[in-house]
Amino acid sequence: MRQIDIFDTTLRDGEQSAGINLNTAEKLEIARQLEKFGATIIEAGFPASSPGDFEAVQRIAGIVKNSTVTGLARAMKSDIETSWEALRGAEQPHLHVFLATSPIHMQYKLKKTPDQVIDIAVEAVKHARKFFPLVQWSAEDASRSNPEFLVRIINRVIAVGATTINIPDTVGYATPAEYGALFKYLKENVTGIDNVKLSAHCHDDLGMAVANTIAAIENGADQIEGTINGIGERAGNAALEEIAVALHIRKDFYGFNTGIHLPEIKRTSQLVSQLTGVMIQPNKAVVGKNAFAHESGIHQDGMLKNRETYEIITPELIGETTAPLALGKHSGRHAFKDRAISMGFELSDEKLNEAFEEFKKLADSKKEITKDDLFILFTDQQIHY
Ligand code: KIV
Numbered sequence: 001m002r003q004i005d006i007f008d009t010t011l012r013d014g015e016q017s018a019g020i021n022l023n024t025a026e027k028l029e030i031a032r033q034l035e036k037f038g039a040t041i042i043e044a045g046f047p048a049s050s051p052g053d054f055e056a057v058q059r060i061a062g063i064v065k066n067s068t069v070t071g072l073a074r075a076m077k078s079d080i081e082t083s084w085e086a087l088r089g090a091e092q093p094h095l096h097v098f099l100a101t102s103p104i105h106m107q108y109k110l111k112k113t114p115d116q117v118i119d120i121a122v123e124a125v126k127h128a129r130k131f132f133p134l135v136q137w138s139a140e141d142a143s144r145s146n147p148e149f150l151v152r153i154i155n156r157v158i159a160v161g162a163t164t165i166n167i168p169d170t171v172g173y174a175t176p177a178e179y180g181a182l183f184k185y186l187k188e189n190v191t192g193i194d195n196v197k198l199s200a201h202c203h204d205d206l207g208m209a210v211a212n213t214i215a216a217i218e219n220g221a222d223q224i225e226g227t228i229n230g231i232g233e234r235a236g237n238a239a240l241e242e243i244a245v246a247l248h249i250r251k252d253f254y255g256f257n258t259g260i261h262l263p264e265i266k267r268t269s270q271l272v273s274q275l276t277g278v279m280i281q282p283n284k285a286v287v288g289k290n291a292f293a294h295e296s297g298i299h300q301d302g303m304l305k306n307r308e309t310y311e312i313i314t315p316e317l318i319g320e321t322t323a324p325l326a327l328g329k330h331s332g333r334h335a336f337k338d339r340a341i342s343m344g345f346e347l348s349d350e351k352l353n354e355a356f357e358e359f360k361k362l363a364d365s366k367k368e369i370t371k372d373d374l375f376i377l378f379t380d381q382q383i384h385y
């Protein structure tokens with residue numbers, strides 16, 4: 001099975017979400033959990049962006065031993081040197097340096113010609129390699145860049161020592177077929193591409209970040225980038241827990257291995273949600289509160305007969321310990337009876353029918369039937385038994 005490295009950027013791109021501001025202690029707690037989750041690389045922050053980020057990256061580099069720790073830098077000597085000070089204590093110092101390559105970014109943001117952009121990227125990677133054994137170079141806005149220009153600039157940064165080349169879909173514009181084709185084209189046209197790691201980095205503006213990431217893997221990406229719960233700039237980044245579970249559940253189809261410790265997913269997701277204050281939508285794949293809640297009578301009946309009728313992911317796989325069938329107005333008698341038994345109530349068929357009628361009336365007037373509601377209902381029937 002082909003090994004895919006997981007580059008987690010929850011603490012850098014994730015923290016760039018509007019409204020998130022983590023302190024150093026919170027970042028350290030998340031970094032420790034990301035190490036347990038099995039991230040190959042943890043992007044701990046952007047050291048040159050603020051003293052707080054510098055301190056957090058330095059402390060994370062000092063404590064995390066089982067994941068490589070990296071930091072982001074602009075293609076500037078001062079950013080690279082500041083990052084070295086923050087990361088020099090890491091087990092395996094790694095730097096992530098980026099520069100935009102799309103016509104719109106080069107013309108309006110950088111105000112540089114394509115040839116000047118190549119020179120700046122080459123100088124930055126050369127300078128970074130004086131300090132760091134591992135240097136990732138990102139072509140910001142790669143998916144809107146000219147593919148031939150990408151080949152030219154990537155050939156040059158590889159020649160001066162870049163060890164990973166990242167191809168971001170910075171504004172979430174690509175489609176899976178298009179993004180996959182770009183990876184195929186780079187694999188076929190960049191000299192020495194097989195001697196470096198090729199990485200995918202997707203944003204979710206059109207809701208295609210996970211699909212785009214998987215298309216990149218199918219077309220030669222060795223590393224994928226994303227965040228826990230998909231947090232990040234604007235609509236966020238590719239959700240790592242979704243990718244890890246999709247590749248695991250469909251390994252029959254894909255045949256890729258990520259090395260992610262799947263039972264750590266739920267804990268990691270909850271920690272990130274609690275500390276960032278970003279709620280997880282209830283129907284979110286894998287980690288949403290309803291991801292394992294089967295409400296309709298037909299589904300619940302099927303689940304009680306054989307869980308595989310409607311369950312392709314078990315809650316246990318991701319470390320979810322309790323996931324009882326949700327009871328609501330669509331629930332059937334079978335699930336209702338099962339819940340009564342699991343709560344320790346033994347009701348005659350007649351009492352069960354009466355309780356079920358009461359339950360249906362209550363469910364019509366209330367969105368969610370709580371454990372307390374059920375307790376009152378069952379107790380009432382048992383007392384009259
Ligand atoms: O989305 C992006 O282009 C980035 C780069 C800094 C890699 O986050």
Ligand code: ZN
Nearest residue numbers: 013168170201
């Ligand atoms: Zn990004």
